[in-house]
Amino acid sequence: MCARRRDAEGTATARAERRAELLAVAAEVFASRGYSSTTVREVAEAAGILGGSLYYHFDSKEAMVDEILSTFLDDLWDSYERVLGAELGARDTFAALIAESFRCIDLYRPAVVIYQHESRHLGAHPRFAYLGDSQRRFEEMWISVLDRGIREGAFRADLDKVLIYRFIRDTVWVSASWYQSGGRLSADEIAKQYLAMILEGIQASPGT
């Protein structure tokens, strides 16, 4: 019985590991070649197997992106909620959200790239309704943090709130398209400098 359970666990784990391996490969390929221009054969080839064999592990090409994207988004929202639950001041919340975003970019770079390129396109299918939901929730969250920051006097009041939101969102998330884990600059370092640019701008301070 014990042996059996160990076996069952072993194969279940092995299966999950193989899935994860294949998804990592798929994410990388989808990110670099684009989801719809990538063929299932290319994904399979990158994984060292034949096209048809992927269908033992996944129901469809769509199911692969689905899992890639939802895994990433689930982790992202978990971390965002942890930050929001800490009940910090607006500025510190803001800084923490930026840091968490870069952490996720570091961890899920291919998924982020796919998200940016394909979310509008995929969002049309009911299966991917969660992409739109996430986006809306995302906007609400940031606008609310910005709002609070303006009320608290941490952020400028002379700018359009929605414009600030988009400015930040775009600049942060698009960095996934050039970010390289293990590159010249760490995710932390990029996060730090990006936070500085967003908050203080790139202009030399008059007093410096």
Place this chain on the structure above:
Amino acid sequence: MCARRRDAEGTATARAERRAELLAVAAEVFASRGYSSTTVREVAEAAGILGGSLYYHFDSKEAMVDEILSTFLDDLWDSYERVLGAELGARDTFAALIAESFRCIDLYRPAVVIYQHESRHLGAHPRFAYLGDSQRRFEEMWISVLDRGIREGAFRADLDKVLIYRFIRDTVWVSASWYQSGGRLSADEIAKQYLAMILEGIQASPGT
């Protein structure tokens, strides 16, 4: 003679106008659905004709994007060169380049969106080598302006130059994906506020 010339001009113009019309439609569709996921039939349908009819005007789907992208890039570089030729200070050059960029986003929004989504993918073909060339030239130009600004004391010296470049490039150009000509905010207004955010940041000034 006069009639003849008018006729000749008329037909040549009519042809060019039809091309421009169809290209505008194609650009819009490519931008919203993605180049490779858009079928030629969809473009044609959006133009109110049948798929095959597009081939009377254009050699291929590729030829369409080619014309869309190169028209945009030609105009962009013309205006950039006008700015650089004016020999302003680094800060003013910087501001003028941002303004010109937003002017082009306003004029060529679909082309810009296509450029961002497809340039890496298309750049692989020799036909689209100019996309890579443009990108390199673009980076050199901005880095050189930033360099000059740092030397002139206009920009902060404590940030990574390449990071600043990417920060600006991403934030400016990605705005094409949500910008709506005739929307709540004009291109000029967006350019102004973006310039403020880039230069001064979103943090409330201590003295205010």
Place this chain on the structure above:
Amino acid sequence: MCARRRDAEGTATARAERRAELLAVAAEVFASRGYSSTTVREVAEAAGILGGSLYYHFDSKEAMVDEILSTFLDDLWDSYERVLGAELGARDTFAALIAESFRCIDLYRPAVVIYQHESRHLGAHPRFAYLGDSQRRFEEMWISVLDRGIREGAFRADLDKVLIYRFIRDTVWVSASWYQSGGRLSADEIAKQYLAMILEGIQASPGT
């Protein structure tokens, strides 16, 4: 009235001439590129007009080959019948038929080439049933001449009649594919040497 008739005749003639011109061009193009691989546009271009304009003169691409082939076959059969009507001996009939064949190759080279390449393919359509009829009549005629020649002692009796027929037919008609009117050898000269080879072979005579 007289002027009118002259005009009417003039235009009717002009029309017929234009048709003939266009058919000559079409025949040349069909012969060199193959009927089905030749596009109507290519024919038109070779004639210096646009594709659609051919439809003022002809009902269809098919109608063009039809006219090209039937014109040739009508002339061929007229001349064959003249030969057969002369009631010569088998050998002289044979020689005259060969000569007439080469005369037609000279006059209708492109039509002959088209006939050889496309007759089986076109013959499937009821419109081109006459191609098959012609072929059958052709075989009967030659077999009967050969038969008579064998009975008269002019031709060898130790060979398969059908084989002789095919041997001659192939060697004569295929020459259309390389024959050039106005080339090094005239049609007459080729006819003479071919007749010699067919009758006497290429072996050196023992007595020479």
Place this chain on the structure above:
Amino acid sequence: MCARRRDAEGTATARAERRAELLAVAAEVFASRGYSSTTVREVAEAAGILGGSLYYHFDSKEAMVDEILSTFLDDLWDSYERVLGAELGARDTFAALIAESFRCIDLYRPAVVIYQHESRHLGAHPRFAYLGDSQRRFEEMWISVLDRGIREGAFRADLDKVLIYRFIRDTVWVSASWYQSGGRLSADEIAKQYLAMILEGIQASPGT
């Protein structure tokens, strides 16, 4: 181990056999309907599969003809070289070449037919440059054999050499268009009678 090797051989062989089967079908269809008027779907249907399925085995329609033609030409030239290497007299070389030609017509009838109908057309593409090469080599070879035969006194000197060459080439190879393997006359028998006609002609000998 033995089982494995058999398996490996088995699959490789099975694949090669399937290719050969499909190529044989394709050759037959191309030969009877013409290469460019034959659709890939027709080839597939003749093979009992669907159009797209052919692309599992072959890269393109072009790749199919390519393989069909080059397989035939490779074998043809191998056998020609064996004949030429035997260093026989001109007449025997001549006879052996004719015999080998008919052997190849018997073996590769559809390929021969395709070669005759499409070689000019296909030869334009660089991929099929070997068709032109083969043709030139072919002419050189025959002309040289004829030359030698004339010098040796085996062949008549009063005929145009190039004309003899074309006479033979056409008459021999066009026979592929009507030859039926397993028909009334065997390839050997046809070769024998053709050789007789070419060498001695069809005229009754004076002494007989």
Place this chain on the structure above:
DNA sequence: CATGAATGAGTGTTCATTCAT
């Protein structure tokens, strides 16, 4: 007579997917 824009059926080809092995 000829143009040029459009049609629509059909072509070669691709590709996600299936399934017996």
Place this chain on the structure above:
DNA sequence: AATGAATGAACACTCATTCAT
């Protein structure tokens, strides 16, 4: 788990043909 042959719908593109001008 993976293979490999096959499917079939969809794609970019071609081309004979039409027709208002």
